[in-house]
Amino acid sequence: MAVTLQLVNYVKVTGNYCYRRALHQNVARFHSSRRNLVAQIIDGRAIAQTIKDEVKAQVEKIVSSAGRRPHLCVILVGDDPASAVYVKNKIESANYTGISSDNIKLPNNSTQKEVVDIIKALNTNADVDGILVQLPIAGHMDERTICNTVVPHKDVDGFHVLNAGRFMVDQKAFMPATPAGVMEIIRRVGIKTRGQNAVVCGRSKNVGLPIAMLLHADGNHDSNAGGDATTTICHRNTPHDQLRRLTETADLIVSATGVRNLITGDMVKEGVAVIDVGITRIVDPKSGKARLVGDVDFESVAEKASFITPVPGGVGPVTVAMLLQNTLKAYKREIDFYV
Numbered sequence: 123m124a125v126t127l128q129l130v131n132y133v134k135v136t137g138n139y140c141y142r143r144a145l146h147q148n149v150a151r152f153h154s155s156r157r158n159l160v161a162q163i164i165d166g167r168a169i170a171q172t173i174k175d176e177v178k179a180q181v182e183k184i185v186s187s188a189g190r191r192p193h194l195c196v197i198l199v200g201d202d203p204a205s206a207v208y209v210k211n212k213i214e215s216a217n218y219t220g221i222s223s224d225n226i227k228l229p230n231n232s233t234q235k236e237v238v239d240i241i242k243a244l245n246t247n248a249d250v251d252g253i254l255v256q257l258p259i260a261g262h263m264d265e266r267t268i269c270n271t272v273v274p275h276k277d278v279d280g281f282h283v284l285n286a287g288r289f290m291v292d293q294k295a296f297m298p299a300t301p302a303g304v305m306e307i308i309r310r311v312g313i314k315t316r317g318q319n320a321v322v323c324g325r326s327k328n329v330g331l332p333i334a335m336l337l338h339a340d341g342n343h344d345s346n347a348g349g350d351a352t353t354t355i356c357h358r359n360t361p362h363d364q365l366r367r368l369t370e371t372a373d374l375i376v377s378a379t380g381v382r383n384l385i386t387g388d389m390v391k392e393g394v395a396v397i398d399v400g401i402t403r404i405v406d407p408k409s410g411k412a413r414l415v416g417d418v419d420f421e422s423v424a425e426k427a428s429f430i431t432p433v434p435g436g437v438g439p440v441t442v443a444m445l446l447q448n449t450l451k452a453y454k455r456e457i458d459f460y461v
């Protein structure tokens with residue numbers, strides 16, 4: 123019995139593997155110690171590098187034909203250490219692609235009016251293509267007001283209500299960088315979505331919700347490239363046994379909750395593709411050093427998955443690359459907001 127089971131697994135997963143191997147290179151292989159299964163570990167850094175090189179080539183073309191260099195402004199309020207790391211990554215990556223940038227740092231006690239006035243000045247500054255206000259923003263400010271102050275055609279985060287609304291009705295829009303990154307990974311690696319069961323964990327307005335919208339949407343519609351999956355959204359009020367029932371039949375799981383070890387190997391079926399968007403900072407009990415973990419128990423899930431993204435080195439770097447792609451789109455005024 124055990125032998126038969128193993129053989130079935132081997133044939134099934136090896137078959138998938140051969141088919142997929144031709145499609146992509148940005149993966150490593152995770153060899154199960156217990157079974158003949160091979161999970162492909164998606165290399166987000168390599169995918170991000172490819173995207174950044176594509177952006178860089180386009181920027182070089184613009185500059186060599188005497189064009190103005192695309193310019194990104196990042197506004198950072200306060201001194202949250204995680205935000206400082208993300209902003210540093212964004213600025214460094216922008217530099218790499220040839221996109222020039224400003225990092226506007228404001229003290230934590232800045233007023234909402236001060237931030238709004240800075241955004242308004244950037245909105246009308248013809249030398250600025252993209253504007254981004256790093257979130258979370260200090261508690262005494264209204265995040266919606268701040269996001270809606272950025273003029274839609276410079277809103278490279280896709281957080282303005284016009285971009286969010288246009289996207290929901292299949293009009294061209296700036297897509298938020300993390301959801302765009304998740305879809306880009308799925309496309310570049312060749313993970314099937316059409317007709318598949320997709321489970322999204324997390325319903326945040328900037329990450330979980332737009333990911334679910336993209337996964338379920340009509341992929342034949344040309345605007346924002348949906349995934350045609352049957353998509354279920356789980357969130358903090360989904361009982362864990364119900365979550366398990368859904369993940370057990372999922373072909374694709376995208377988790378974006380910040381709950382460590384939410385998804386474990388016993389909850390998933392063999393051959394599942396898993397995209398881990400969670401970020402939790404922990405102190406490693408062995409080394410005593412701080413490190414990042416995702417929502418997914420990597421070791422146990424990789425035993426069964428066909429594809430899996432690691433944390434760090436998965437979705438995070440691709441998010442940064444998508445922001446730069448959006449900045450280039452803003453520069454080219456690719457999105458017409460008057461239709």
Ligand SMILES: Nc1nc(=O)c2c([nH]1)NC[C@@H]1CN(c3ccc(C(=O)N[C@@H](CCC(=O)O)C(=O)O)cc3)C=[N+]21
Binds near residue numbers: 211439
């Ligand atoms: N207005 C706004 N736009 C955002 O796009 C935005 C934001 N606010 N607030 C926070 C989230 C989070 N986010 C990440 C960016 C890079 C990594 C990243 O580079 N991660 C690396 C590790 C970084 C580290 O060492 O901490 C990795 O996963 O390998 C992760 C997460 C953008 N966000």
